[in-house]
Amino acid sequence: xxxxxxxxxxxxxxxxxxxxxxxxxxxxxxxxRVHICDIDREALAAMAASDPAIxxxxxxxxxxxxxxNLFKEALAALGGLDCLVNNAGIAGPTGRVDEIAPxxxxxxxxxxLTGQYNCTRLAVQHLxxxxxxxxxxxxxxxxxxxxxxxxxxxxxxxxxxxxxxAISAELGEFGIRANAICPGLVDGARIQSVIANKARSFxxxxxxxxxxxxxxxxxxxxxxxxxIAKQIVFLASPFAKTISxxxxxxxxxxxxxx
Numbered sequence: 123x124x125x126x127x128x129x130x131x132x133x134x135x136x137x138x139x140x141x142x143x144x145x146x147x148x149x150x151x152x153x154x155r156v157h158i159c160d161i162d163r164e165a166l167a168a169m170a171a172s173d174p175a176i177x178x179x180x181x182x183x184x185x186x187x188x189x190x191n192l193f194k195e196a197l198a199a200l201g202g203l204d205c206l207v208n209n210a211g212i213a214g215p216t217g218r219v220d221e222i223a224p225x226x227x228x229x230x231x232x233x234x235l236t237g238q239y240n241c242t243r244l245a246v247q248h249l250x251x252x253x254x255x256x257x258x259x260x261x262x263x264x265x266x267x268x269x270x271x272x273x274x275x276x277x278x279x280x281x282x283x284x285x286x287x288a289i290s291a292e293l294g295e296f297g298i299r300a301n302a303i304c305p306g307l308v309d310g311a312r313i314q315s316v317i318a319n320k321a322r323s324f325x326x327x328x329x330x331x332x333x334x335x336x337x338x339x340x341x342x343x344x345x346x347x348x349x350i351a352k353q354i355v356f357l358a359s360p361f362a363k364t365i366s367x368x369x370x371x372x373x374x375x376x377x378x379x380x
Contacts, residue, residue, distance in 0.1 A: 125359040128153030131200040135183050135241060136210035138165035140310050144351035145207055146176050152355060157196040183210045183237030193244045203248040205358040208238040208259045213312050214275040216319035227274045234278035255298040256358045259286045261369060263306050263376040271323055283369045290367035299366040301357050306373025307335060309344035334380045341374030
């Protein structure tokens with residue numbers, strides 16, 4: 123299916139690994155022009171070698187000066203902006219709320235929620251000039267269900283949904299769509315680290331913790347990052363011109379998190 127986004131100008135944060143990398147490549151495969159940022163220098167170098175048409179910047183989205191530089195470089199490379207994908211996020215600490223250090227809480231919220239604000243506030247003036255403008259924010263099933271021992275992450279991801287609905291209402295008059303994606307248990311190093319940390323907290327095996335997480339999921343398999351990427355690219359296409367303000371799950375029907 124031709125999504126009719128050839129030449130679309132997309133900025134994907136945390137685009138050198140995982141969901142971000144899959145998304146950047148999915149956009150490029152449809153003929154879009156893509157700029158990514160990441161904090162991982164080695165991953166950026168690998169992307170430069172494997173996907174030279176995808177331009178890039180080194181950026182921590184929680185650093186407003188770095189974000190300002192990101193937009194300067196992205197706009198120079200793309201010549202404008204049609205789609206912002208706020209993908210950057212960190213897993214944050216694992217532990218009961220009274221055990222979590224304030225600095226760890228602040229760091230998680232700074233990246234996972236405030237980082238989206240930092241990018242969105244600079245994107246809006248450019249998206250207003252687009253005939254097919256969209257913002258896609260990465261939330262999580264932790265933004266829809268309680269997630270024990272992950273309160274900073276859960277709070278930030280719930281906040282992403284509220285942020286998305288607010289900006290959808292604000293920006294609709296300018297033709298800018300805003301949606302949130304709520305992935306389930308996405309295959310990759312991050313979820314394996316989360317499982318390992320939670321297994322230690324509950325004093326159970328990695329395998330038992332994995333089974334415990336999947337107990338509340340109908341389709342008991344990890345989500346492929348490419349499936350998330352395909353949904354994001356669709357939301358950036360003209361076929362999604364009246365989809366806005368939604369939290370869209372790609373999660374195998376997650377009913378609860380343990």
